[in-house]
Amino acid sequence: MKRRTRHTKSHVMLGLTYVAALIATLPLLLILVHLLSEGAKYIRPSFFTEMPRPIGEPGGGMANAIVGTLILISIASVIGLPVGIGAGLFLAEKRGSTLATVVRFLSDVLNGLPSIVLGIFAWQFLVRPVGHFSALAGGMALGAMMIPLVTRTTEEMIRLVPVSLRESALALGYTRWRTSLTIVLRTALPGIVTGALVAIARIAGETAPLLFTALGNQFWSTSLKGPIAALPLQIFTYAITPYDTAHGQAWAGAVVLIVVVLIISLLARFATRSRFGLGAD
């Protein structure tokens, strides 16, 4: 008798975890279905090649916003990746030191900082002194967002590298820095690449830090010094208009954005499957 209750309990609990797992993926599924049903019909070749039309006028594309987002991601990566990976290496190598503990804590705080706060801060120090919005300020704000993400994943990945591997290199006469760079960092590389790509996917869709920095631009601009268009900003601009055609463009922009993020995530998974090196999720 007891045994039967135990089995029933087990099955109920197992069932509940299935339900929870299903609910966890539900938002993404709903979003994807809805986005595609609303936005798919607006995705034509012209969406990628043409400029946005004046609001209210149907047609046009988001060529400038797509290019703008790529530029912003590049600036952010140039800042976020080296600093983040360097800091992660430091945290992993000096894990016990006071400085490492402080840096790790602050990095977690920065990670949890609302992105709008980061945006206002970037406006205060990167936009206001210069007197105008700029792609550079936007990219730097996104880069600052990337740093803690990359730092922490890099640290985790490096800590997965066995101590014995590090010792083997030292025992061969490797210097400490050489061991870190050529053995430890290289062994952890697939994991670090994954972390970097996840961070890029994360910031690609950020809107808040860009509102006060990159601002958005209805025209073609690749200048780092001027305001630049970005997909999330363009979606926002279109979504708050009262026109259905503009809404359609916004949906289409959202589809493109999500596809970009999806591709980056797939690349990240692919990077972990490297033949040499530690794979890590």
Place this chain on the structure above:
Amino acid sequence: MPAVADPEPVAAPLQVAESPRAPPLLETKRLNAYFGEARVLRNITAEIQDREITAVIGPSGCGKSTLLRCLNRMHETAPGASVEGDVTLDGMSIYKGDLSAIAVRRHVGMVFQRPTPFPTMSIRDNVVAGLRILGRDGPSRAEADAIAEESLKRCGLWTEVEDRLRESALALSGGQQQRLCIARALATQPRVLLLDEPTASLDPLSTQTIEELVHELRKEITVIIVTHNMQQAARVSDRTAFMLAGELIEIASTNSIFTNPKDSRTEAYVTGRFG
């Protein structure tokens, strides 16, 4: 420190009276090692001759591995670790002289308990990993290939891997990986090879292969092997050192350690009464 081995009064271990020997290749002088405040090696004084195999035995935690790691200055890489006393290699102090830790480690190679092939490198690159850091002073590509081949041959691994030198070292079995690590340590042509329980993670057959390899190496190089396995010590070594609680109790020919130990604690250990 002068390069002359000064005959200090040797405080510790019971030495078996032996015929006059050549000056030792490796010598520890009142070596003490610490982790923070904890003293894990106590006044170790010992001599190791060139081209001899010395086994270090003793119960877990007695300081065997620490002693080994003091001989190539790996001990100091652990946080809070420190060393007192001295170790000389060919009469030169490895702690107090001009030798850097890096240089010491190039002369005194080491292989660890678990095989540690570098996972990002191919089999061939693993073997010559220790040469690559020499940069321009190092061997050319062709020379490195030759050294890799020679080292792999010395470890009896060449025929098993010659057609997959470019493949990942992780594809090898545990025993093969361990022999690869020995080949990697040999490629830099060290005077001394330290083996820290090299067969502890291997199956009996791989263990046998490694033991045969160690036996072969005696002709060319000085080997110090830490082992938990007394039969292994008896099988492979010329001399055996018995350690207990950070002290070197006795070092003598393997035969006399196992058949006629001078110290009652050694006798108790080798006859299996404790440990």
